[in-house]
Amino acid sequence: MIHLSDINKTYPGAVPLHVLKGINLDIAKGELVSIMGASGSGKSTLLNILGILDSYDTGEYVLDGTLIRNLSENRAAELRNKLIGFVFQSFNLINYKDALENVALPLFYQGVSRRKRNKLALEQLDRMGLREWSHHLPSELSGGQKQRVAIARSLITKPAIILADEPTGALDSKTSVEVMKIFRQLNDEGMTTVIVTHDPNVGAQTNRIIRISDGIITQQSHA
Numbered sequence: 001m002i003h004l005s006d007i008n009k010t011y012p013g014a015v016p017l018h019v020l021k022g023i024n025l026d027i028a029k030g031e032l033v034s035i036m037g038a039s040g041s042g043k044s045t046l047l048n049i050l051g052i053l054d055s056y057d058t059g060e061y062v063l064d065g066t067l068i069r070n071l072s073e074n075r076a077a078e079l080r081n082k083l084i085g086f087v088f089q090s091f092n093l094i095n096y097k098d099a100l101e102n103v104a105l106p107l108f109y110q111g112v113s114r115r116k117r118n119k120l121a122l123e124q125l126d127r128m129g130l131r132e133w134s135h136h137l138p139s140e141l142s143g144g145q146k147q148r149v150a151i152a153r154s155l156i157t158k159p160a161i162i163l164a165d166e167p168t169g170a171l172d173s174k175t176s177v178e179v180m181k182i183f184r185q186l187n188d189e190g191m192t193t194v195i196v197t198h199d200p201n202v203g204a205q206t207n208r209i210i211r212i213s214d215g216i217i218t219q220q221s222h223a
């Protein structure tokens with residue numbers, strides 16, 4: 001599903017920063033993996049490259065059979081929208097839209113009718129145990145509920161892969177466990193999932209831990 005070979009990435013600047021130094025990584029369909037490492041080690045850069053949100057300088061990235069190199073913006077967006085759901089530490093919900101509208105938003109951009117997108121959004125919220133909260137604003141929800149809304153939103157386009165950057169970073173440990181339960185359940189249903197975290201308890205709940213240090217993969221261990 002994901003194949004990276006010898007990926008290098010340097011952020012240009014007065015002092016160029018070589019953040020990824022020859023990353024080799026394969027992630028098969030249906031895997032639940034975590035990427036762990038210290039702050040600044042390159043985890044988010046790697047995840048953003050996987051999500052075609054950022055470019056790389058040298059090496060090869062093949063995503064679901066497509067070589068991700070010199071893609072046009074349109075083609076990159078098309079692949080991203082088709083294949084990938086994103087989940088972030090800070091939830092990235094729109095404050096003035098209720099839970100249902102937030103979940104339905106990706107379908108709005110796809111031109112799906114209001115009736116259909118509300119129906120599908122309610123199904124996803126129901127799946128997250130949030131049916132009764134569909135008309136609440138983010139400010140009326142707990143952190144765990146907000147992240148479940150964000151996960152519902154990431155699922156609404158039926159992605160093949162979920163990429164989550166520190167999805168439990170803003171949550172207490174009990175709520176983190178609940179959110180990890182959701183990722184595990186989605187994985188049981190076949191979802192390929194990559195979770196960036198610095199929390200060993202989160203890593204321990206995935207099936208493979210990839211450790212990165214200063215832009216280099218130092219260790220991979222299966223749970």
Ligand SMILES: Nc1ncnc2c1ncn2[C@@H]1O[C@H](COP(=O)(O)OP(=O)(O)O)[C@@H](O)[C@H]1O
Binds near residue numbers: 011037038043045046
């Ligand atoms: N857009 C950018 N421009 C320049 N430097 C960046 C940029 N994004 C991240 N960095 C730097 O690259 C390094 C790796 O960042 P990042 O991938 O965010 O690490 P992590 O997610 O592991 O904390 C850090 O030193 C960070 O400051």
Ligand SMILES: [Mg+2]
Binds near residue numbers: 044045
């Ligand atoms: Mg990061």
